[in-house]
Amino acid sequence: MTALLDVRNLVTTFPGGAGTGLRAVDDVSFQLARGEVLGLVGESGSGKSVTGFSIMGLVDWPGKIAEGQIIFDGSDLAKASVETRRSLRGRRIAMVFQDPMMTLNPVLRVGTQMTEALHAHEKIGKAEARARARDALGLVGMPSPEERLDAYPHQLSGGMRQRVAIAIAFLHRPDLIVADEPTTALDVTIQAQIISEFQKLTEDSGTAVIWITHDLAIVSGLADRIAVMYGGRIVEAGGIAEVLERPRHPYTRGLIQSVPSENSRGTRLTQIPGVTPSLINMPEGCAFRTRCARATAACVQRPGRFGDEDSYHRCFHPHEEALR
Amino acid sequence: MITSLIRRAIQAGFVIFAMTLIVFIGVNVIGNPVDILINPDLNQAERLRVVESLGLDRPLWQQYLSFLHGLAQGDFGDSFVYSKPALDVIVERLPATLELALCAMLIAIVVGLPLGLYAGLYPNRVSSKIIMTGSILGFSLPTFWVGLMFILLFAVQLGWLPSNGRGETELLFGARWSFLTADGLAHLFLPALNLALFKTSLILRLTRAGVQEVVMQDYVKFARAKGLRENRIIFVHILKNLMIPVVTIIGLEFGSLIAFSVVTESIFGWPGMGKLIIDSINLLDRPVIVAYLMMMVVLFVSLNFIIDICYTLLDPRVRLDGKG
Amino acid sequence: MDSNSVPVADPHGNPPTAAGSAGASASRSIWPALLRFFSAPAAVVGALGLLIVLFVAIFAPWLSPQNPFDLMQLDILDSRLPPGSESFSGVPYILGTDGQGRDILSGIMYGLRTSLIVGLASAIAAALIGTTLGLMAAYVGGRTEGFMMRLVDLQLSFPTILMALMVLAILGNGVTNVVLAIIVAEWATYARTARGTALVEREKEYIEAARCLRIPGHRVLLRHLLPNCLAPIIVIATMQVARAIGLEATLSFLGLGASVTQPSLGMLIANGYQYLLSGLYWISFYPGIALLITIVSINLVGDRLRDVLNPRNAR
Numbered sequence: 033m034t035a036l037l038d039v040r041n042l043v044t045t046f047p048g049g050a051g052t053g054l055r056a057v058d059d060v061s062f063q064l065a066r067g068e069v070l071g072l073v074g075e076s077g078s079g080k081s082v083t084g085f086s087i088m089g090l091v092d093w094p095g096k097i098a099e100g101q102i103i104f105d106g107s108d109l110a111k112a113s114v115e116t117r118r119s120l121r122g123r124r125i126a127m128v129f130q131d132p133m134m135t136l137n138p139v140l141r142v143g144t145q146m147t148e149a150l151h152a153h154e155k156i157g158k159a160e161a162r163a164r165a166r167d168a169l170g171l172v173g174m175p176s177p178e179e180r181l182d183a184y185p186h187q188l189s190g191g192m193r194q195r196v197a198i199a200i201a202f203l204h205r206p207d208l209i210v211a212d213e214p215t216t217a218l219d220v221t222i223q224a225q226i227i228s229e230f231q232k233l234t235e236d237s238g239t240a241v242i243w244i245t246h247d248l249a250i251v252s253g254l255a256d257r258i259a260v261m262y263g264g265r266i267v268e269a270g271g272i273a274e275v276l277e278r279p280r281h282p283y284t285r286g287l288i289q290s291v292p293s294e295n296s297r298g299t300r301l302t303q304i305p306g307v308t309p310s311l312i313n314m315p316e317g318c319a320f321r322t323r324c325a326r327a328t329a330a331c332v333q334r335p336g337r338f339g340d341e342d343s344y345h346r347c348f349h350p351h352e353e354a355l356r
Numbered sequence: 357m358i359t360s361l362i363r364r365a366i367q368a369g370f371v372i373f374a375m376t377l378i379v380f381i382g383v384n385v386i387g388n389p390v391d392i393l394i395n396p397d398l399n400q401a402e403r404l405r406v407v408e409s410l411g412l413d414r415p416l417w418q419q420y421l422s423f424l425h426g427l428a429q430g431d432f433g434d435s436f437v438y439s440k441p442a443l444d445v446i447v448e449r450l451p452a453t454l455e456l457a458l459c460a461m462l463i464a465i466v467v468g469l470p471l472g473l474y475a476g477l478y479p480n481r482v483s484s485k486i487i488m489t490g491s492i493l494g495f496s497l498p499t500f501w502v503g504l505m506f507i508l509l510f511a512v513q514l515g516w517l518p519s520n521g522r523g524e525t526e527l528l529f530g531a532r533w534s535f536l537t538a539d540g541l542a543h544l545f546l547p548a549l550n551l552a553l554f555k556t557s558l559i560l561r562l563t564r565a566g567v568q569e570v571v572m573q574d575y576v577k578f579a580r581a582k583g584l585r586e587n588r589i590i591f592v593h594i595l596k597n598l599m600i601p602v603v604t605i606i607g608l609e610f611g612s613l614i615a616f617s618v619v620t621e622s623i624f625g626w627p628g629m630g631k632l633i634i635d636s637i638n639l640l641d642r643p644v645i646v647a648y649l650m651m652m653v654v655l656f657v658s659l660n661f662i663i664d665i666c667y668t669l670l671d672p673r674v675r676l677d678g679k680g
Numbered sequence: 681m682d683s684n685s686v687p688v689a690d691p692h693g694n695p696p697t698a699a700g701s702a703g704a705s706a707s708r709s710i711w712p713a714l715l716r717f718f719s720a721p722a723a724v725v726g727a728l729g730l731l732i733v734l735f736v737a738i739f740a741p742w743l744s745p746q747n748p749f750d751l752m753q754l755d756i757l758d759s760r761l762p763p764g765s766e767s768f769s770g771v772p773y774i775l776g777t778d779g780q781g782r783d784i785l786s787g788i789m790y791g792l793r794t795s796l797i798v799g800l801a802s803a804i805a806a807a808l809i810g811t812t813l814g815l816m817a818a819y820v821g822g823r824t825e826g827f828m829m830r831l832v833d834l835q836l837s838f839p840t841i842l843m844a845l846m847v848l849a850i851l852g853n854g855v856t857n858v859v860l861a862i863i864v865a866e867w868a869t870y871a872r873t874a875r876g877t878a879l880v881e882r883e884k885e886y887i888e889a890a891r892c893l894r895i896p897g898h899r900v901l902l903r904h905l906l907p908n909c910l911a912p913i914i915v916i917a918t919m920q921v922a923r924a925i926g927l928e929a930t931l932s933f934l935g936l937g938a939s940v941t942q943p944s945l946g947m948l949i950a951n952g953y954q955y956l957l958s959g960l961y962w963i964s965f966y967p968g969i970a971l972l973i974t975i976v977s978i979n980l981v982g983d984r985l986r987d988v989l990n991p992r993n994a995r
């Protein structure tokens with residue numbers, strides 16, 4: 033079976049720095065099968081969101097996709113026309129944003145913002161569009177959806193707004209949803225509700241998901257596979273259980289150890305020393321070497337991929353043992 | 357919302373009342389009404405008689421009360437020049453000024469809004485830079501001088517358009533209007549364009565600044581992620597958010613257009629209130645001056661009031677919260 | 681570069697202030713600021729234009745071919761000559777002559793003087809009054825502040841020309857009254873800016889400390905609040921000088937302004953108005969160009985000043 037999405041050597045740059053510009057996404061490759069959930073994990077500034085926007089074709093000007101391919105269902109999005117990309121957006125590839133307080137237009141009614149998404153891709157009547165919008169709201173667990181259609185965003189809570197955004201994303205039963213930290217801005221209890229509803233919807237519609245987050249705990253319960261990003265590159269990728277149990281890359285290991293868990297009760301949480309380097313002064317070779325206890329002179333070289341396409345890391349000195 | 361409207365109305369009433377005090381003090385205390393009102397050729401006995409007949413010998417508070425009393429009845433006294441009630445003289449000229457100001461505002465909106473939208477959406481195009489440089493000129497060019505140059509170019513050199521008066525007028529709603537006849541329109545064009553110049557630059561710059569702020573918002577990106585067509589994003593999502601500041605400014609600036617029509621009317625011999633007030637100041641026609649000033653005060657206060665209402669209608673956040 | 685950002689009061693009515701504390705840091709690093717200032721070509725053009733205008737205005741008596749107000753030097757036979765002609769006695773009139781045979785170029789040089797003096801005097805007076813009131817409002821606070829800011833809001837809701845007309849309607853015509861009118865029309869802008877910046881400063885700890893040390897009020901105002909509010913005030917003042925010159929020209933053009941013996945640029949333009957319809961363009965045209973150069977130069981300089989002095993714009 034061919035992959036639904038096959039990102040090959042994607043490079044997204046922003047002007048600045050020397051030479052070809054700042055590489056916010058640097059040689060990123062991964063595949064996604066239909067219905068699969070990929071957790072794209074990294075700190076802020078690691079390039080995970082830009083990767084998401086690159087797939088959507090929504091990289092903010094003056095950033096651009098400089099190299100690589102984004103093959104979606106057999107055709108390369110990086111080379112697709114503006115109109116082709118638009119017609120795919122929302123219909124076959126949807127996105128949910130991080131901050132629900134900001135993603136809905138404050139001066140348009142919820143219903144309008146939902147039906148316009150339908151009208152953009154289908155020729156349907158007003159009444160039908162409204163009915164479908166109402167059903168979609170019902171599916172995401174919105175109480176009294178009919179009335180909510182006439183509400184303005186500011187009348188809804190953050191959790192409700194994110195439900196609306198998710199309902200919009202699922203309107204066309206897309207093949208792929210890019211979820212950019214959709215629960216980060218929400219209360220923990222609401223987070224859990226939203227995640228479980230999200231999961232239910234993706235299972236029902238067979239939608240593949242790229243779940244972008246910095247929160248390993250969410251990914252561990254949600255994703256089939258995981259890709260850890262650092263400094264614009266994927267430093268480690270693999271099946272979720274495999275990576276969480278036996279992280280090879282020192283950064284992945286550091287990330288996991290900095291999350292409190294039942295095993296670590298009573299022990300001191302370890303933290304990764306230093307701070308994330310900015311794009312402007314990214315170290316040569318392995319971007320993590322300046323913070324890495326295992327770094328040697330060899331790390332000045334750029335580490336290639338060790339492993340196969342589905343499971344690999346980029347480290348000259350990987351950990352071999354399982355975590356505790 | 358109703359309570360806030362009532363509060364605004366009370367505030368507006370208070371401002372008008374305060375302005376009557378200021379105008380009264382200005383005219384009757386700081387200025388010397390005896391010098392202004394009385395023909396210097398009169399002898400002492402005649403002077404005293406006039407002072408008495410005008411009530412200028414009474415205590416100030418009595419004078420003020422009778423001033424207020426007259427005001428309430430729209431009685432500002434008779435114009436010395438036209439020997440008619442001052443208010444009538446002004447109201448006769450009102451349609452001409454309104455017509456000019458409305459046309460100028462129309463030009464400013466029709467030219468400024470699209471150009472500002474364009475310059476804001478595509479800030480890096482050469483055409484946008486030309487537009488913005490042009491708008492600096494619009495700010496810096498002295499309006500009256502531009503008016504003269506219009507006359508020189510279009511009336512004297514090219515002979516295309518007339519430069520003086522209203523031309524043929526037609527009766528509508530009990531007032532005479534130039535825009536109803538071809539000749540009147542030809543007379544209207546240059547003054548309206550002249551008056552519009554500054555406001556065009558203003559609206560252009562505000563629109564551009566607004567667009568640049570709105571396009572950065574997540575909800576615009578989300579609208580793109582829904583696969584909406586560019587037209588819908590620009591004309592619904594961006595423009596609707598833009599309308600709040602733009603409508604405010606259009607409302608506020610309409611009053612200032614009426615005030616600035618003083619200059620344009622003087623240049624183009626447009627028989628409106630502006631030309632009247634300049635003539636009245638030069639001829640020391642005090643009742644007309646006072647009537648004009650009070651009329652302007654009422655106009656501005658009511659404009660501000662109307663803008664508040666429009667604001668609440670446009671912005672659902674203000675409308676439903678009932679405050680702002 | 682950033683030449684396309686002339687200040688516009690934003691729709692919520694906030695003045696274009698630099699609501700930070702640029703003053704303290706700006707005074708320490710004047711050279712980098714100067715360098716930054718001149719890194720924009722538009723600012724260089726503006727500064728150059730302003731220098732030329734100032735030079736001409738100051739040295740008008742020595743630079744001008746004739747003294748346009750010395751009736752002895754005027755010859756009615758030379759009236760209304762087009763640009764480039766020569767006088768009866770062979771002196772060239774580069775920009776032509778007006779209805780009284782006055783050399784336009786000399787008229788412009790002297791007119792520039794009047795315009796600049798009126799513009800500067802009124803803008804400076806308005807700045808002094810407005811800043812003082814604004815700072816005091818911020819310092820005193822409470823009801824005084826509330827009342828003063830209400831007044832400022834009220835004032836700013838009326839266009840400047842209307843305020844000026846009100847003053848002139850009450851006081852009558854004349855140069856001094858025009859200066860007064862401009863002050864009345866413009867003090868509020870300064871007051872709002874000064875208060876806005878002072879409010880930010882007021883909350884800072886050093887003011888608190890100064891109060892605790894029982895340093896007298898006027899000292900806190902002058903030594904602590906004022907220096908920190910200076911940067912935005914300077915920016916506003918620059919722009920307001922341009923506005924004052926424009927307003928003076930407009931009022932003079934309307935016949936409400938400067939005296940006939942010392943005509944400003946606005947008056948020169950007004951004098952040419954009557955000849956315009958017969959195609960004698962130069963009497964109005966060239967003074968207008970001079971006015972335009974003056975205003976644009978000041979605006980360009982002010983625009984750049986704002987970018988340089990505003991910490992928020994320092995990218």
